[in-house]
Amino acid sequence: MKNKLKPINRLLVLICGLGLIAVLFTPIWRIDLDAPQYPEGLSLNIHANGLRGSVDIVNGLNHYIGMQTLHNENFIEFTVLPYLIGFFAALFIIVAIINRRKFLNFAFLLFVLFGIVAMIDFWKWEYNYGHNLSPDAPIKVPGMAYQPPLIGFKQLLNFGAYSIPDIGGWIFIGVGVILMLCVFTEFKKAKQKL
Amino acid sequence: MKKINFSLVALSAAVLFAMNSCKPKNAGNAVSAGAAEKAYVAPGHYDEFYNFVSGGFSGQVSVYGLPSGRLLRVIPVFSNDPQSGYGYSEETKPMLNTSHGSIPWDDQHHLALSQTNGEIDGRWIFANANNTPRVARIDLKTFNTTEIIELPNSAGNHSSPFITENTEYVVAGTRFSVPPDNVNGDVPINSYKQNFQGTISFIKVDKEHGGMDIAFQLNCPPVDFDLSHAGKGKSHGWFFFSCYNTEQANTLLEVNASQRDKDFIMAVNWKKAEEYLKAGKGKKIATKYVHNVYDEATQTAKSETKNEVTVLDVKELKDICYFIPCPKSPHGCDVDPTGEYIVGSGKLAALIPVFSFDKIQAAIAKKDYAGDYNGIPVIKYESALYGEVQKPGLGPLHTEFDGKGNAITSFFVSSEIVKWNIKDLKVIDRQPTFYSVGHLCIPGGDTKKPNAKYVIAYNKITKDRYLPTGPELNQSAQLYDISGDKMQLILDFPTTGEPHYAQAVSADLIKNNSVKFFKIDENKNPYVTKGEAASKVVREGNKVHVYMTAIRSHFVPDNIEGIKVGDEVYFHVTNLEQDWDIPHGFGIKGAPNAELLIMPGETRTLKWTPEKTGIIPIYCTDFCSALHQEMQGYVRVSPAGSNVPLLFSTGKNMPKTDSSQKK
Structure with a gap:
């Protein structure tokens, strides 16, 4: 009995699982681009299964500075990500059903790990995207790289790039925070019982 | 004595000066x-109104913003336009076709925005061509001219393109009465009264797509039909046309057409005309006119010649037309928002008559006529008149x-x-x-x-x-x-x-x-090139088709060899861009026509017949990007009968490496 979750936490974990299902259908991250010629702005929207938004326009513009063009099929992430998110959604629903503290802790650790790995992967891709430039690029600015910011704002030549989580990303962060609270309150409860 | 003289001079100078200051001030300063x-x-910031303004002798329609007066665009309609390639590209050439062949110009006078329930619906705007009688329709999604229909039996299509309150019809009234097309027009000019005819055309407009077709024509007495407006509300079903030269003069109209004290406004009961048409009272007569339609899917215009038109004889079919006397060479013929009042503006009159639709109806019911004019009943002036605006100004x-x-x-x-x-x-x-x-x-x-x-x-x-x-x-x-x-x-x-x-x-x-731009996936131009990989050059006898793409900042192909003097080369250039306001242009050195200006997702074709051997540069004419100036290429023209193979490429045709420079 003592390993069981508080009913409220059990419900929250279930909600987290369902929330992650929603992530599959919403954009996770967005990079908004602004330039003098684009007062209406451009936006790259990262979904679990691929890039959407002004991808073609961005691809068209980036060839001047020798950046690679973006194609969904070049990202293993967009194949794996839906399964991973689905896995975590299922995992939390199962945790809510099994209703054991140990499982919750395990699932939470795994989720945090996934989050860290995902952000590292994102940063690595951004680094690559911004640094790996074609030697034939028509425009070369010495010392200039075009790595978009991981989060926040950065000026890249005439474009201002603003990178922030989108709906899915915020759900993801919310799930992390709620799970952390659950783990913490369960830990306190367990400690009191000792 | 001297003193007196001096003061006299001073006095008269002062008087003169004072008189000068009495001269009315220049009204040009009257800005409050x-x-x-x-x-x-x-x-x-955006203007509050679009103002579509006829171009007159430019043949085009210009668009201004109000209240700023900023010029937003000039839409090519009846005149070719070398800057956009309108009338020069193979896709748009048919738009300017007429029964007289291709005509590069017209005189564009009046405009009518399409209406639903008597209110502007913002779908199309219609434009008339005064010189070679035509009516054009401009689509207001693209601001492109998408249709032009020619009017047979007409000359000087002035009272046009006025429309009915649900855009059922666009009308066209002839200013120059002329002998109709199906009779021998080789007649003495001074046989005007016997041989000439004034024709009013009713062009039916498709409710969904706006497509135009001449439903019927009315053969009216020979006069100069000038302007018109449709009835609305209670007078819906009627059309009003002003006419001058009821003297039926054929020379020195300035004098000879200004003799009568009153000319006419002609009231047309077009619902009645519809009934007669349905009852089979129309006569099909042989003629020849051209109908040009621009297909938005294939981005290509097609020209079709039609050979007959249905005419209703208004002398036989008595209750279609009625004349209302209107003082002195009426010009404007305008119907108030309620549809009750019809204002005729006699150019040479010192008053403005306002006619009442109700009174006109009552007069017709009572046959309150002053006689007839060439077989058409003339309603008594007083019986149709609501009242007159006295001393309104000169030359209304x-x-x-x-x-x-x-x-x-x-x-x-x-x-x-x-x-x-x-x-x-x-x-x-x-x-x-x-x-x-x-x-x-x-x-x-x-x-x-x-x-x-x-x-x-x-x-x-x-x-x-x-x-x-x-x-x-x-x-x-x-x-x-x-x-x-x-x-x-x-x-x-x-x-x-x-x-x-x-x-x-x-x-x-x-x-x-x-x-904002055309979707490349929806481009059904038969000569589209969807992607650089699909670009090619195909020879068919002496015709060479270049399937070319344009995207910032290169053409594919940009090096073409194997073109021969006397070939007919068709450059089908597809702009692959899918972004707002990124057109590409296309110019060929020495091409005796014009450039192409290709909107994103659009395909345009320029025909070129090289006349001498050599290297011909091609380039993008619209500053498209930071590397616009690099967007260029070459075409090699060889003599007729040469065996230079047909080659085309972009980025591959590199200079041969010189072996002597190797270390």
């Missing part, structure tokens, strides 16, 4: 405070309505616009125009629902209004705020071509439907 603020549209031309019970009429001779009340026929205000106003326009001013914030005067004489540009000047327009009782001049702006009638509409009805 706050005008600039009212016409000011801050940089980056056109009237628009504010929807608050007032009319504003333009006066060419006294160079002013005059606001008067329709009910009591009293003048409320008058303001000078600079100079000699022709047409005037209130947004929706000829519809059931005017949006009467402004009136714009389109003038015929410019003179000193702007910095001089030699003898040839643009025309001048003035914008007046009419939200109050007094009309206030707030802006003066030059206009291109020679504006006649204009239409204005709230920007909200148009701007949100405006297409």
Whole structure:
């Protein structure tokens, strides 16, 4: 009995699982681009299964500075990500059903790990995207790289790039925070019982 | 004595000086405070109204923003346009086709925005061609001319393209009566009365797609039909045409067509005409006219020749047409928003007659006629008249309505616009125009629902209004705020071509439907190249088809060899861009036609027949990107019969490496 979750936490974990299902259908991250010629702005929207938004326009513009063009099929992430998110959604629903503290802790650790790995992967891709430039690029600015910011704002030549989580990303962060609270309150409860 | 003399001189000088200062002040200074603020549209902000303005002898339609007077675009309609390739590209050449062959010019006078329930619906605008009679339809999603229909049996299509309140019909009335097309026109000119005919055409408009087709023509007595407007509301089903030269003169009309005290407004019961048409009373007569349609899917115009038209004889079919006497060479023929009042503006009259639709109906019912004119009943003037505006000004031309019970009429001779009340026929205000106003326009001013914030005067004489540009000047327009009782001049702006009638509409009805670019997936042009990989050059005998793509900042292919003198080379250039406002241009050195200007997602074809051997540069003419100046290529032209193979590439045709330079 003592390993069981508080009913409220059990419900929250279930909600987290369902929330992650929603992530599959919403954009996770967005990079908004602004330039003098684009007062209406451009936006790259990262979904679990691929890039959407002004991808073609961005691809068209980036060839001047020798950046690679973006194609969904070049990202293993967009194949794996839906399964991973689905896995975590299922995992939390199962945790809510099994209703054991140990499982919750395990699932939470795994989720945090996934989050860290995902952000590292994102940063690595951004680094690559911004640094790996074609030697034939028509425009070369010495010392200039075009790595978009991981989060926040950065000026890249005439474009201002603003990178922030989108709906899915915020759900993801919310799930992390709620799970952390659950783990913490369960830990306190367990400690009191000792 | 000397002293007296001196004071006499001084006195007379003072008197002369005083008289000089009595001279009326130049009306050009008559701008009151706050005008600039009212016409000011801050940089980056949109105007409140689109103002579509006829181009007159330019043959085109220009679009201005109001209240700023900024020129937004010139739409090519009846004249070819080398800057866009309209009339030069293979896709658009058929638009200018007529039964007389391709005509690169016309005289564009009047415009009508499409209406639903008597209100502007923002879908299309119709434009007339005065010289070679035609009516064009411009799609307001793309601002492209998408259809032009020619009018047989006509000459000088002036009273056009006025429309009915649900855009059922667009009309076209002939200014020059001429012998009809199916008889021998080789007749003495002075046999006008016997051999000439005035034709009114009713063009049916497809409700969904706007497609035009001549439903029927009315063969009317030979006079000069001038202007027209449809009835609305209670008078829906009727059309009113002003006409002059009821003297039926064929020479020195200036004098000979100004003899009669009254000419006519012709009332046409088109619902009745429809009934006769249905009853099979129309006669099909042989003629030849051309109908050009631009297909938005294939982005290509097609020209079709038609060989007959249905004519209703208004002398036999008695109850279609009625003449109403109207003082002295009426010009404008305008119907108020309620549909009850018809205002005729006699160019040479010293008053403005206002006719009542109800009284006209009553007169017809009672057969209250003063006789007939060439077999058409003439209603008694007094029986049709509601009243006259006395001493309104000199040379009334056109009237628009504010929807608050007032009319504003333009006066060419006294160079002013005059606001008067329709009910009591009293003048409320008058303001000078600079100079000699022709047409005037209130947004929706000829519809059931005017949006009467402004009136714009389109003038015929410019003179000193702007910095001089030699003898040839643009025309001048003035914008007046009419939200109050007094009309206030707030802006003066030059206009291109020679504006006649204009239409204005709230920007909200148009701007949100405006297409930003064409989707490449929906491009069904038979010569489209969807992607650089699909580009190719194909020879078919002496015809060479170049399937070329343009994207920032290169053409594929940009090196072409194997073209021979005497080949017919067709450059089918597809702009692959899918972004707003990234057109590419395409120019060929020595090509004797024009350039192409290709919108994103569009395909355009330029035909070129090289006449001498050599290297011919091609390049993008629209500054598309930072590397626009690099967007260029070469075509190698070899002599006729040469065996230089057909080669094409981009980025591959590199210089041969010189082995002697190797270390």
